[in-house]
Every structure is written in C-alpha cells, then in structure tokens.
Amino acid sequence: MIRLHDVSKTYRTDKIETLALKDIDLHVARGEFVAMMGPSGCGKSTLLNVIGLLDRPGQGSVEIGGKPVASYRDRDVARLRNRMFGFVFQSFHLIADLRVIDNVELPLLYRGGAGGGERRRLARAALERVGLGARMDHYPNQLSGGQQQRVAIARAIVGQPEVLLADEPTGNLDSRMGAEIMDLLLALNADGTTVVMVTHDEQEARRVGRIVRLFDGQLVEREHAHAA
Amino acid sequence: MLRNYVLTAWKVFMRRKLFTAISLLCIVITLVVLMVTAALLEAAVHPAGVEGRSDRFLQVYGIRSEGPGGHRMTTTLLGYKTIARYLKPLKTPERVAAITLPRQVSVYQAEHASEASLRNVDADYWKIMDFRLLAGRLPDADDDRTGRMVCVLNASTARRLFPGGAPVGQRIEVDGRTLQVIGVVEDAAHINAFADVWAPLATQPSTAYQNELRGNFAALLLARDPADLPAIQREVAHAATTFVSEDPRELPTTWFWADSKLDVYARVLLNNQGRPDSGAARLLALVGGAMLLFMLLPALNLVNLNMGRILERSAEIGVRKAFGATSRQLAAQLVVENVLLCAAGGLIGLACTALVLRWFEAAQLIPYLQVGVDFAVFGWGMLFALVFGLLSGVLPAWAMSRLDPVHALKGAA
C-alpha cells in the first residue's frame, strides 16, 4: 500500500550537499508493523517524512494506495495526509495552551464535514482507546511524559487513518512508560492499523513484525524478526 | 472553522501578552492618526450642523479669465457684479447668496479696541445656512433693502465684546461705521460659515463693490432638490461662457463653476480652475495614496512582530501541517489573527480618536471647530483597520504557509 521506488533525497544548505537517502526501494503492505533502525543521521527520520508526505523526494516515486503522489498539489497532499496518516513525534508536540480534548480534535478540524459534537465524540473515543478518558480537560503540562505521548497517539488515531507513523515515540520516555507505549502501538496494529516506527531501541524493534535497517541513507538489510 | 480561527487567535494573544500589547499599541497609534485625519476631512467635506444643507447647495469660489494663448491670466474671487448679473438670475436654484470671505477688522467699543473676523452676507445666506439662533433675530430681505446698519455676532465674540451679557441692541464700531447687534448665533468653523461677526452688504465702507466683476465674494446656490444640482452646474458653466470681462480683448475666456465642497478644495489644491472636472477624484486618490503610504511603516513594524511570533510557533505550525492543514488554511489563520487584532485596535483607536478630537476642540487649534466621531468616522476606522490588518498580515501569512514542517518539527525537537 505504500511503495517507494528509487527514492533519493539531497539536502542542500549553502555550499554543503548532504545525500540523506539513496535509491530506496520500500514496500509496506497493509497491516504491517515496520521498525526502521540505524545509527544517528542515517536518514531514517527523513525516510519517515517522505513516506508521510511531509517531504518530497528529489528523485524516485512514491505511491500511496497504488496512486503516485508526485503530481499532487499542496491541497491534495494535505488531504491525503489528513486521511491516511497519523503522526507521533519524539517530543510529543502537543499544543500547550489547548486542552487535551482540543489537541486530540485537531486533525478533525482540517477534515471538514464533522460538526462540533461529532468531533468531540470521536476525540473522546480516541482518548478512551489510549486509556486517558478521564483527563480530557487537563492541559498537556499537567500530564506525565507517557501520558502526553498517549494523548499524541490519540490525536494520531482520532481520524482513523490507515497508517501510523511514529518517529522515536519512546525516545523521551523511561523504559516503563516506553513499554506501555509499545504495547499500545502493538494493540493498534493488531486492530488493523499499519505502523511504521523509527526507533533506536533494539529491544523494542524485536517485538515488531519487520525490521528495516538504514546506513548512510541506504537500505542495508531486511530481516524479519521472530514473532514476539 | 472561523470559530476555531478566532479561538486559536485568542489563545495566541494570551500566550504572549507583552507582544500582543506592543502590537496593539502600534495599531492604535496608526489608526488614531488616520481616523483623526478622516474625521477632519469628513467635517470639511460633509459637514453637519450649520452647513447641514450641504447636499443641497453648491458654492462658486473663484473666477478665472485667460488671455489669448494663455499669456495673461487672472484668478480671483467673484465680484458682486458678477454674482448679481450672472448668478442671481439663474432659473434652477431656489436661492443665490452673495457672501464675502472673512477678513480681519478692528472692532471699537467706547474704550476698547479688539480684533474680529467679519463677513458681509446678504439675507439669502441666512436661509441657506442653518445657524442656531441664540438671541435676537437674523437679518432679512427687508434689512438688505433698507440698508440697515446691523450685525450678528457669534456666541464667543458676543461673550468677548460684552462680558456683562445682553449683547442684542448694543452698538459696535467697525470700518468707521456704527452697527447695532441684532442677533447672536452659535460658533461655527465651516468653510462658508466661519466668522466672528456677520454684517449685511450695505455696511461695507463704500458701494463700489456693486460695480466690481472681481472682488472677494463667493456665491452659494441652493437647489430645491438635491437632484437639481447637476442642472445648476450646467447652468452656471453656461453663464460663464456668456461672461463679458472688463477687457474682452485681453481676457476673452472666463470660467467659473458651481462646486460641491470637495470640488472647491480640489480646485484650489490642484490649481484646476480651467476645467469642468475639478479633479476631486484625483484629490481623493492622492489622499488615499498618502494614507496607504503612511500605513507602510507601521505595517512593516507589525510584519516584523508577526514574523517573530511565527518563528516561535513553528513547531505548532509543523504539527498542524502534519495533520493535514493546507497552506491556505494556515494563511487564513494568521490573517484572521491579524485582522482581529486590528479590529480591536480600531475600537480602542476610536475611543482615543474621540479623546484627541475633544482635545482639538478644547485647544482651539482651529477656532470653533467641532468634530466628533460619527458613523462615517466609525466606518472609515473599521475600513482602515481592515486594510491595515490585511496589509500587515499577508506577508507573514505567506511565510507561515511556506514553512517547511520538517524543519519546523526538527527545530523544536
């Protein structure tokens, strides 16, 4: 469902050119849980961004759901992002002066169609799913790190996207909270959501269906982990 | 969606109260200057009160004659003879008044000499203007006919000359003539009304004015109906073509025009006496352009403040983009924020404008000036606020929508 052909991406700043990705060929099927690993600076976050259409490749093609997105205009890309993907970031990126429930509603605002009441209902359902139904009216700075990340996950799934893209979701959390988040992600994957996750942690990666390794912008090996 | 923009805007303002305050101050200062100017211009062009019938009368404020080839040229005010011969007989106007421009005279009273500005006006003037009579009566056609030596004072002058009160019936000496005060009217600062003392034409030092084609007169023409105004203009323009100057060989061509107030100003400021089009549209365009230019620096100031705010919010913007906000939606967000702030600034500015105008009145910078904040000024104020908000919001909005979410999210991570 997500296909990358010969994708390359170069960053140019003043006089320095960095080749972030080189000839990437990747296929993620529906329902998979893929972990992307590699040393710092090898381009895994960039790859995630390209998959999530936050970034355009310099070369190569990206297909989402069988359709090439190269010719899409900004408006179409935004719509696709809204419906297909949900993002979870390492530093949560919750909006500090909105309440938890408002944060979770955010993707629905940009979807259009749903009225205020409907949005609220869906947001509440998402919060229940991640186990934070009781914290609806709190502000992000009143929650622990793990709770904030769970809110972020709720935000990512509120629109029922097909793919969840997580960029080092447990990077800022301690091991106990990190494990909780992994449990949540695995549960969501079991329910049918495709998950692509960038991680440093070998332990976490082994719990996942498939590992993709990157080094210096190139795929190194693919291996299938044993089922956890 | 709009509701969300507004709510987000509110949150953004409250998040950084200092910057909201600074931006608001900048907006208020700019809008106050613009609104005070608009109020003064409105009062000049669409006056209320004494010249309340302005939409029904026109004024002739100049006569220009040119020699062949444009070598010799004279531009002056009308003489009484011109008004009597060419304007008073016109069919369409209901009334034609002949008035002089105010001039400084010395007023002598027993032991006391003081200065005042005096206008000579005929009885029709009082019917065209809408003065509030505070005491006594106004001169009428009968006074004109019998040549009575009377005068009318405005309230301030009456208080100044007769501090004890009861000015009606008293006598003052002006231009070597003794005049009896028959009435007291309110103070007025308008272009046709401004004066301290009004006296009939016959009180002038000599009767020579009756034979002058050029002098220091202006004419007011009152129409029966505002719809008649174009017809009056045509009639007056035609009368000018029949004008016979004092030296038809040297000065064969003459023009004079019946103008609205805006036209009068336009003709004077743009030196445009020779064409039917007074150039009012050009004057308005120039004024509008000047105002826009004036808004440039404050808009730039606001743009800089906004840019800083955007950079602060880059992570939030990145998140919104990641979750599907289009560039247009983000730009709209910022424009709404900006316009809201400017509208708030506009309302505060209106209050400040009212204060500034009241100070103007009190300080008597322009004597007898009475300008207030009315609907027209309110409308202008909101328009300025909107234009200002768009002007200063567009650039940051564009920048915001072009923000690369990858960098934004990485930058704050």
Next chain:
Amino acid sequence: MRHLLTLTWKRKSRNLMVSLEILLAFAIVFAIAAAGLRYGQLYRAPLGYDGADTWSVAVLAADGRDEAIPADFYDTVRRALLELPQVRGVAFATHPPYQMSTWTSTFRASTGTPEIESNALDASDDLAAVLGVKLVAGRWFTRADEGDSALPAVLNRRMAEALFGAQPALGRRFVSTEYHTVRTFRVVGVIEDFRNHGPLMTPARFVITRFAPAASKARVRTILVKVAPGTPRAFEAALGRRLQSVRGDWSYQIDTLAAMRATVLKEQLLPLVVGGVIASFMLAMVAFGLFGVLWQRTARRIPEIGLRRALGASAAHIYRQIVAEQLLLSSFAVLAGLALLVQLPLTGALGEALNWTVFGAAAALSMAVIYLLSLLCALYPAWHASRLDPRAALHYE
C-alpha cells in the same frame, strides 16, 4: 567582529524586514530634521529689514482702479500722520512685509539679453528709514530722483549678480518689457536681501522701484507707520480716526508688523510641527516594535547563549554581543538610507532647500537618533540575556 558580520548575513532574510523598518524610520527622521534645519538656516539668513515698532495700514479704497487714489493723497496722509506724537515715520509700499503676497516681473539688462524674473516692490523714499533697510552699496531713493527719465531702483545682491554678473551694478541701467511698454531703470543702491514673506522665505531676486505718484499712474495701498517704542495697541483707535479724517469713505486695516510676523511664522511652521508630532509617534512605535523583535530573538537564542557561556563567554561579553549586533543591523539600514537620500542633493531634486550643509547636519542628527533608539531597544534584552544561568539556558525548552 567578522564573526558578527557572518552571523548577520546568514540571517539576512529575517534581518531584511527589520532593516527595512529602520530604514524607513531613518528616512522619516531625516525628513523632519532636514526641514527643521533648513528653516533654521533660513531664519538665520539676513532678512533685509528691521520692522520693529512698525505698523502696517492696508488702504481698502472702494475701487480697485489706480485712478481711485489721487496723487496728493500720499502727501496729505503723511503730513496728517506725522502730526501724531507717537508717529516717527511714514512710508508707502505696494505690499507690506510679513504678508504672503508675491509680485513678480521680468527684467533684462538690455534688449537682447535674456529675461530674468524677479520679485518686485514699489516703495517710497521713506521706506528704508521706516523699515530699517541697510544698504551695502549706493543709497536709497530721495526727492532728488524726482523727474528722472530712468526710474531709480534698488536691487538685492542676487538680482544684481543675475543682471550684471561680476560687474558693479551701481549706476547701470536695465529695462522691463511688460505690458508692451519699455521702462528703463537705474540702479541707485544695492541691499543684501529683502525677504518680504518673513524669515523663512527662500531667498529670491528682488527689485525695489521708486514710487512716485506725481510722475506715474502707479498707486500703492500699504502705509507703513513707524511709531515710538512702547506705543500701546490702543493707539490703533487714534490712528484709525486720523486716517478717516483724511479720507472717511475708505476703510483701513491696521496691524502691527510684529503680529503679522507671528501669524506668518505660525502658518509656515505648522506643517513642520504636525509632521514632527506624527513622526515622534511613529518613532515611539518603531521603538516598541524593535524592542519586541529583539526580545523575541533573544528568547529564541537562549540555547545558543547558554552554549556560548558554557564555552567561556562572560556575561559582559554576551551583553556587548547583542548590542553590537543590533548596532550593526542599524548601520546597514542607515548606510542604505544614506545611499538613497544622498541622491537628492546630488541630483539637485530639491534645489537649494536641501543644500549640503542641511543634508550633512540632518544626516548626522538622524543617525544619532536611530543609533540611540537601537541602543535603547537592545539594552534590556541584552541585559536579560547576559543574566541567564548557562545551565538553565542549555536546557531551555
């Protein structure tokens, strides 16, 4: 220093907007400063007359025609006025000083030489004494000039140079060809200048010709009366009555030159004052805005500042750096502004009004104001940044 330059250049797009704003502010301050300095310059230039204790009477005769005033009116009025104890001198002129009327005429040195336009005035023999006009060469008009075929004239320096170049003007003749008659003039005296509009008038060429009612049809309608020092304003009544006794059917508008001067100055300075008030508001707004922008920038750079401190920069160092950056930014803007503004005197677009003296002084003044403004706006953010605890700064979220 170079380090600062590279930093500033890197952030050039963001700096551009701020620089533009400073540039505009600089331009506005420059405009006000230049206008003010120019007025100051004009004010100090020689006026050409004194006008102390002098009153102006405008004769509002009924008729505009010259014939309305008989030739003997002037002598009669002079004698009548001199009888008053307070009156020290009586003179006549076409228009008084401190009145915004201009009368121009064209002259030429001789037929064949180019026409020169000049301000003109008719004045009687007593004017120099009454107004306190000092001559730099020659003499004023006297009774002895009566009946001369060439009308006596007094020129100011500019006109003398325009007509005769470097050669001495005294005694030479020139002509005027208006109204199809050739009139010949003879230079009897030269004055430094005669700026009839008042001390803020741009210097112009001036020709003063002798007023002789007996010899020509010309008539003037302004009487200038020199009175004893300390004469009260109430004297006006006595003056008015005396004038009425000469010709009761005319009207007279009496004013003191001092009052007229005050009015003219007020009118001319008003736009400058209004502009100055508005400019100060604009500057205040720019100051606030600049403060805000600087504050935001410093806040954004807290991690960087923490790093610098960790690497050994002292608090004073940070303080100086931030202030220096702001002054550098302002310098870019000011230099760009000067580069643009210098075109004005170079191309002569504003003529003599923006001469190099005014330009230099205004530029210096404006630069001082802008630098002061930048400094003030940078002080508090810089102080705040230098006070940061390095550890806290590095962990700033």
